[in-house]
Amino acid sequence: xxxxxxxxxxxxxxxxxxxxxxxxxxxxxxxxxxxxxxxxxxxxxxxxxxxxxxxxxxxxxxxxxxxxxxx
Numbered sequence: 001x002x003x004x005x006x007x008x009x010x011x012x013x014x015x016x017x018x019x020x021x022x023x024x025x026x027x028x029x030x031x032x033x034x035x036x037x038x039x040x041x042x043x044x045x046x047x048x049x050x051x052x053x054x055x056x057x058x059x060x061x062x063x064x065x066x067x068x069x070x071x
Contacts, residue, residue, distance in 0.1 A: 015035050015036045015037075016033060016034070016035065016036070017033070017034055017035070017036050017038075017039050017042070017070075018031060018032060018033045018034075019031075019032045019042060019048055020032075020048070020051075020056070021048025021049055021050060021051055022048060022049045022050070022051040022055060022056075022059075023046070023048065023049075023066075024046060024047055024048070024049055025046070027059065027064060028059060028064045028065065028066050029051065029055075029056055029059045029060060029064060029065045029066070030048055030065075030066050030067075030068060031065065031066070031067045031068070032045060032048075032067075032068045032069075032070050033067065033068070033069060033070065034069060034070030034071065038070050038071055041070050041071060042070055045068070045070065
């Protein structure tokens with residue numbers, strides 16, 4: 001990877017916000033990702049429950065993961 005690409009990815013990474021938790025109504029780990037400017041929109045999505053490391057690991061191993069982009 002060249003220096004310009006690394007710089008671009010680093011700048012993008014500095015502007016990302018994420019939340020990880022267990023869906024309230026499903027047995028699935030949800031990863032919500034969005035730009036920092038959209039942080040208030042995270043509140044528009046259904047609430048995520050806390051999950052232990054063991055729960056997260058088990059659900060990831062079983063493929064029960066959903067990634068959501070927050071605009």
